[in-house]
Amino acid sequence: MHVPDGFINAPVSAVAGAVAAGAVAVSLRGARRELDERAAPLAGLVAAFIFAVQMLNFPVAAGTSGHLLGGALAAILVGPYTGVLCIAVVLLMQGILFADGGLTALGVNVTVMGVVTVVVAYALFRGLVLLLPRTRRSVTVASFVAALVSVPASAAAFTLVYAIGGTTAVPLVKVFTAMVGVHTLIGIGEAAITMLTVGAVVAVRPDLVYGARGLTAPLKLRVDGELVDAAPARDFAPVAARSPKKFWLGGLAAALVLAGFVSFYASASPDGLEKVAADKGFDKNVEEHDAAGSPLADYGVKGIETARLSGGLAGVIGVGATLAVGTGAFRLVRRRRAESTGAQV
Structure with a gap:
């Protein structure tokens, strides 16, 4: 749903830019509370993973495709404030490096794809988690519903901006x-996608999932037909005490594989916004992207003729750039948190 330049007029784009800048400023302050020793290592990886999965357009109807927006996933994994920052980093990298989403429309995209999806998804997710039993299954079910609702909510927000x-x-x-x-x-x-990703992380490292904090469902064993709590293993360190390094490396490897290899098989059909714009005729004023001459424009490396290699290399570069920028930004936020509390980074 990347809005290109020319869909929205300059005054409203400027207002949307101000709204997005305000949301990012508020998120920078809020993220200081979220980016603790558990969330900080994961935040940059979440941004890179969302970038990778957004390259995987999937068919949804005749001649139409869709891709992950990622607001719900980011909010559940690393918190709503950090989630807004993750999506903002992804959209910035896509706009500057890959000519995806207009630069004058960046504020619109951050507001519609980032702020709206995060706010709607996380509010619904928290409400469902409070109502459902405190189990891992409840977290995954709540993530499914939250993500499902966040996407049409984002589409409705775009329609309001367009109106x-x-x-x-x-x-x-x-x-x-x-x-x-x-x-x-x-x-x-x-x-x-959100449910599967959240479920996978909760299964191996529930301590790293912001939305699953406080989840204390013990392992159950069936003994003589009855479910009983399993005795804790004495030979292993508590999950929260384990280093996230292996998990981080595994997540990075998954992002690189998705962007570098699996993306070649993504649907080539226009996404939902492009298709609706063409069908309803409001794509007539689309402007050429200011970064159209970028060496990575349209998710390919200029000068490499082989489509598979060009697209795969562009995806890998995008994952690396998003990871670097996101990790750097979140480290600065984390440092500000430490300075404000007098703690050591």
């Missing part, structure tokens, strides 16, 4: 119906 500052005159009811309809289908894919 205020759209550059073409189109029937807004039809735009709203089409946008929410196709993005509800995309939301199913988003929900599945």
Whole structure:
């Protein structure tokens, strides 16, 4: 749902930019509380992983594809404030390096794809977790529902922005119906990816999942037909005491494989916004991206003719750049937290 330049007029784009900047500023302060010794190592990796998975467009209808937005996933894994920052880093890297999402529309994209998805998803996730039993299964179920709802909510937010500052005159009811309809289908894919990812992390390192903190469901064993709590293993360190290094390396390897190899098999069909814009006719004023001449524009390396190699290398570079920028930014935030509390980084 990357909004290109030309969809939204300059005044509304400027207002959206101010809203996005304010949200990032608030998130920088809030992230100081979230980026503790557990979340800090994971935050940069989450941004890189979301970048990688966003390259995997999946078909949702005839001639239409969708991709992960990632707001729900980021918020659940590292917290809502840090989640907004993760999505902002991803969108910044995509806009500057890959000409994906307009630069003048960056504020619109951060607001619609980052702030709205994180706020809606995390609010719904927390509400469901409070209502459901405190189990790992409840966390994964809540993540599915939260992610599912966040995508059409983002589509509705875009329609509202377009209603205020759209550059073409189109029937807004039809735009709203089409946008929410196709993005509800995309939301199913988003929900599945989010649930599987959160479930996998919770299964191996629940202490690293922000949304699963306080989860104390002991391992159950069936003895004589009854479920009883298993005795804790004495030969192993508590999960929270283990180094996250192996987990971090595994996550990075997964992101590199997805971006470098699996992305070649992604759907080439236009995504939901592109398809609706073409069908409803509000793509007439699309402007050429300011970074169209980038060596990595359109997720390929200029000068490399082999499509598989060009796209794979671009994906690997994107993962590395997002990881570097995200990790650097989160380390600075973490350092500010330590300085403000008088603790040692």
